[in-house]
Amino acid sequence: xxxxxxxxxxxxxxxxxxxxxxxxxxxxxxxxxxxxxxxxxxxxxxxxxxxxxxxxxxxxxxxxxxxxxxxxxxxxxxxxxxxxxxxxxxxxxxxxxxxxxxxxxxxxxxxxxxxxxxxxxxxxxxxxxxxxxxxxxxxxxxxxxxxxxxxxxxxxxxxxxxxxxxxxxxxxxxxxxxxxxxxxxxxxxxxxxxxxxxxxxxxxxxxxxxxxxxxxxxxxxxxxxxxxxxxxxxxxxxxxxxxxxxxxxxxxxxx
Numbered sequence: 001x002x003x004x005x006x007x008x009x010x011x012x013x014x015x016x017x018x019x020x021x022x023x024x025x026x027x028x029x030x031x032x033x034x035x036x037x038x039x040x041x042x043x044x045x046x047x048x049x050x051x052x053x054x055x056x057x058x059x060x061x062x063x064x065x066x067x068x069x070x071x072x073x074x075x076x077x078x079x080x081x082x083x084x085x086x087x088x089x090x091x092x093x094x095x096x097x098x099x100x101x102x103x104x105x106x107x108x109x110x111x112x113x114x115x116x117x118x119x120x121x122x123x124x125x126x127x128x129x130x131x132x133x134x135x136x137x138x139x140x141x142x143x144x145x146x147x148x149x150x151x152x153x154x155x156x157x158x159x160x161x162x163x164x165x166x167x168x169x170x171x172x173x174x175x176x177x178x179x180x181x182x183x184x185x186x187x188x189x190x191x192x193x194x195x196x197x198x199x200x201x202x203x204x205x206x207x208x209x210x211x212x213x214x215x216x217x218x219x220x221x222x223x224x225x226x227x228x229x230x231x232x233x234x235x236x237x238x239x240x241x242x243x244x245x246x247x248x249x250x251x252x253x254x255x
């Protein structure tokens with residue numbers, strides 16, 4: 001395993017689920033971590049402790065990705081943490097992971113629901129990344145979290161899936177425009193994963209779990225560590241020639 005010594009990754013929404021596993025995998029690759037949480041500070045603090053047991057530095061900051069109003073203050077806080085906790089001025093990786101799942105039919109989706117999905121999954125990461133650009137080293141890696149639902153369709157996910165398709169498109173534009181700084185941008189699209197995302201349906205409803213597994217080439221649904229290791233890989237020098245790619249991590253779902 002290649003270690004990326006003295007590098008720092010910022011991962012949003014990393015107090016649990018895929019974000020948590022991503023920061024653990026990044027720490028195992030030698031990254032120090034700044035992670036964000038929205039409300040579960042106690043969960044974030046536990047993740048920080050776990051990262052420190054691996055031997056890496058970690059710090060948790062609150063962030064509400066659904067509104068840009070706090071982004072300037074957040075960037076200021078990141079600068080302060082880089083200086084005081086990491087003795088550094090710049091980041092080496094940014095993972096836009098924070099998000100929520102929602103299931104609502106197209107017929108009943110309201111403007112409020114669509115606005116929320118847009119703000120959380122597209123507008124938020126769009127402008128947060130823009131504001132963090134001055135803090136990213138040249139040669140950094142950006143990973144945007146997409147979804148398998150941008151390729152295949154399930155009833156009830158029109159708003160969520162459409163926003164994730166937008167993330168895939170945005171990632172290519174970012175890769176093109178940030179290429180002059182040698183910044184790589186890729187999106188990772190998880191399939192069905194056993195976490196508490198979306199109310200934990202994939203994990204807790206056995207009929208749904210079995211149905212999804214039956215349509216997957218590897219005959220099971222995913223686990224958090226199926227995704228975190230891929231995100232860590234894309235942040236590392238191991239993937240230095242991978243750019244502008246959408247990488248679906250679904251075990252071969254509906255192929």
